[in-house]
Amino acid sequence: MNFPSSVRSHPQRTEQIILFRISGQTFAISSASVQEVRSVDNIAGMARDLPESHLRKVRHSIRRGDRTLYVVNAAIHFGLQPQPASLVFFLRRTRTALLIDGIEKMTTMTRLQALSLAFQGEERNWYRGLTTLDQAVIPVVNPEGFLSLEELTLLEAAQFSADAHLASSEIPGAHVQ
């Protein structure tokens, strides 16, 4: 019987991370996972409403090239009290645009410890693990953990409905039955 191998330290490996805030809580994300950072004001004109979204954390989408990204309110995702977001992370290799309150700093982590096996809830998808910086424990988010496949399916349906509604409103004489 063994302790989880992931708790063994790998001091020689380092990873660049961005520390960011959501509702007063600090999180970390690998900087390699963040494709772009934009201000909320900057994307306001690009965002489209998703009125039929069944996900409280997603109310808007953004079209970028041939892909639709979904704007995820990170505070609601984590069950925190939502505050006005100021920045958006466009996450690489995902369909998530993440609303956050602000960036604290960029730094390097030398060790990532897997979440204790006692954690059995959704957090196992939310986080890659925990790291320590200046004697504080910081959860390192999993960029793919913000939208599950089931949630993406729901969002695609909501997007399809929004697109259809938009198309019908743009056709002269078209009526919603």
Add this chain to the structure above:
Amino acid sequence: MTAASETVLQSFVLLRLGERRFALRASQVAELVAPSRIFRFPHKSLALEGVILRRGRMIAVCDISEQLTGTRLDTRRFNLLATRKYGPQLDWIAIPVSGECELITVEMMESSANDSPHVDGWLSHGGEVIEVLRLSALTPGPAEPLLPAPLHDFAEARS
């Protein structure tokens, strides 16, 4: 062979949660440490409070007092660091306790089918009958299968 020679003495750590005393197998207890800062972050494992840092390791904190005594601990004197089985793996978990702990060596009476799932056995010590706790039934994670005592021993010997 006499009945007395068949008794198996085992070591247990007695711990206090509020007014009551409980026991854990000593083999499960790694350390007893002073309470330290609990780092909290969003999660959905309601029984867990967060994690503490101990020698560079982040250990989940689980107050089991409410399940056992009906009230949460108002004073914490120590965190008892215990090992907990998760299938084939072991991980540490920190259990806040409210008083001194004591190491004793006694014979344990096996639990019966009528006992609560968290009762691994019973000790008689100092005029008290004390529950030996089964952490897998009190902390989040997969529960260990409850087998009749002889099979349970067999399973333990194989693990």
